[in-house]
Amino acid sequence: MSFAHRFPLIGDEEGELVRSIGLDVHRDFCEVAIAEAGEVRSPGRVETTPAALELFAGSLCSADRVALEVTGNAWEIARILEPHVGEVLVVHPGDTGIRQARAKTDRLDARALAKLLAAGSLDGLWMPDEQTRALRRRLARRSQLVRARTRAKNECHAVLVRRLITKPAVSDLFGLAGREWLREVGLPVEERETVDGCLRQIDFLDEEIAAVEKQVARDALTSPQIKRLMTVPGVNVIVAATFLAAVGDVSRFPGTRQLVGYLGLDPRVRQSGNTPATHGRISKQGSASARHALVEAAWSVVRQPGPQRAFYQRIRARRGHQVAVVAAARKLACLFWCMLTRGEDYAFAQPSLTKKKLRRLELAAGAPRYQGGRTVWSTNDSMRQAERDLALQAERAYERTVADWQSTRGASATPGRASQRPSKGKQRGRASVPDPAL
Numbered sequence: 087m088s089f090a091h092r093f094p095l096i097g098d099e100e101g102e103l104v105r106s107i108g109l110d111v112h113r114d115f116c117e118v119a120i121a122e123a124g125e126v127r128s129p130g131r132v133e134t135t136p137a138a139l140e141l142f143a144g145s146l147c148s149a150d151r152v153a154l155e156v157t158g159n160a161w162e163i164a165r166i167l168e169p170h171v172g173e174v175l176v177v178h179p180g181d182t183g184i185r186q187a188r189a190k191t192d193r194l195d196a197r198a199l200a201k202l203l204a205a206g207s208l209d210g211l212w213m214p215d216e217q218t219r220a221l222r223r224r225l226a227r228r229s230q231l232v233r234a235r236t237r238a239k240n241e242c243h244a245v246l247v248r249r250l251i252t253k254p255a256v257s258d259l260f261g262l263a264g265r266e267w268l269r270e271v272g273l274p275v276e277e278r279e280t281v282d283g284c285l286r287q288i289d290f291l292d293e294e295i296a297a298v299e300k301q302v303a304r305d306a307l308t309s310p311q312i313k314r315l316m317t318v319p320g321v322n323v324i325v326a327a328t329f330l331a332a333v334g335d336v337s338r339f340p341g342t343r344q345l346v347g348y349l350g351l352d353p354r355v356r357q358s359g360n361t362p363a364t365h366g367r368i369s370k371q372g373s374a375s376a377r378h379a380l381v382e383a384a385w386s387v388v389r390q391p392g393p394q395r396a397f398y399q400r401i402r403a404r405r406g407h408q409v410a411v412v413a414a415a416r417k418l419a420c421l422f423w424c425m426l427t428r429g430e431d432y433a434f435a436q437p438s439l440t441k442k443k444l445r446r447l448e449l450a451a452g453a454p455r456y457q458g459g460r461t462v463w464s465t466n467d468s469m470r471q472a473e474r475d476l477a478l479q480a481e482r483a484y485e486r487t488v489a490d491w492q493s494t495r496g497a498s499a500t501p502g503r504a505s506q507r508p509s510k511g512k513q514r515g516r517a518s519v520p521d522p523a524l
Contacts, residue, residue, distance in 0.1 A: 108199025175210030320386035332376035
């Protein structure tokens with residue numbers, strides 16, 4: 087039976103009547119369900135091949151709406167269907183409630199999607215453009231390669247632990263001095279084969295990681311947004327690219343609260359009856375890679391002099407190190423939103439450090455090195471020290487601002503709590519904080 091008979095069009099050419107189509111996507115096929123005029127029918131399945139999907143898309147009209155859950159091939163299916171229908175919604179499986187259904191089959195899942203779409207109960211995920219999608223794919227591949235390299239390195243360390251061999255005096259076991267030490271250490275034949283095989287894997291993975299980072303660096307050199315984020319001390323190209331790959335167009339977030347919720351850095355809230363609301367751990371919704379990159383960057387940012395370190399120290403005095411680092415990551419996301427929406431670089435940037443990072447970026451992209459002994463680290467020491475002194479002044483200014491604010495409004499109901507031990511349990515309520523852009 088042809089697609090025209092299986093999926094007959096309804097309504098006139100103006101598209102007054104709208105069909106809601108649900109697709110339960112699998113690797114080899116999509117189960118189809120159509121909701122129209124208050125009824126739901128299941129016409130069958132469509133193969134997930136480009137030819138079959140193009141034929142299926144041709145049987146739809148411009149007023150139709152399609153919903154499918156996000157999977158590995160969902161974005162490509164949405165790309166094929168989008169020119170032929172009015173709207174394609176790619177939804178998160180956790181937002182549909184299908185997982186909690188007592189009876190769960192492909193046919194029932196597709197019908198549930200069609201019903202939810204017809205009722206207007208689905209919120210679609212943001213569909214990235216081709217450039218953002220390519221950046222996501224490259225960063226995901228780099229992350230997989232780094233994890234594989236870490237496993238190989240851990241296997242080498244495990245060999246040394248099994249043979250009761252102490253750590254070498256060198257800082258990097260897999261550098262030149264460390265590899266020389268590994269060649270000289272006495273190991274049984276089978277253990278030597280393991281170490282040599284792991285070293286070959288590490289060499290191969292280093293080349294693959296360098297190739298991916300070279301392409302990411304080339305893309306970053308043409309992106310003013312990535313270079314703007316790199317003006318923050320402690321933020322490198324991987325952190326900036328990971329943030330932009332997860333967020334895409336930052337203007338789609340009306341404020342920092344929506345962005346923080348999208349990244350999963352907002353605290354969970356519990357409230358029932360007359361009891362006050364309690365704020366627990368962060369929700370961890372959204373992109374895990376972007377969240378991890380921000381937390382890792384926060385470790386470096388809080389070591390640099392400036393308002394970010396003053397903010398971290400203030401939170402650490404009340405809540406401890408772990409909470410303070412996550413709070414610094416949230417502050418960093420808010421800072422990124424302000425910089426990108428306003429089109430401004432970091433107000434407390436250190437020009438010599440930024441120039442050094444950009445030069446490293448050019449070298450990673452394949453630019454020739456300077457001749458005559460000049461290297462990427464050739465920086466005026468006095469200028470570098472002057473910039474750090476200015477950053478320290480900004481840090482002190484932030485501390486004075488917070489101290490004045492606490493003396494007039496009160497940051498805590500308990501006097502002197504900032505000098506006490508970290509608090510335990512869940513925080514009740516939520517105290518207001520200074521402008522996230524500070």
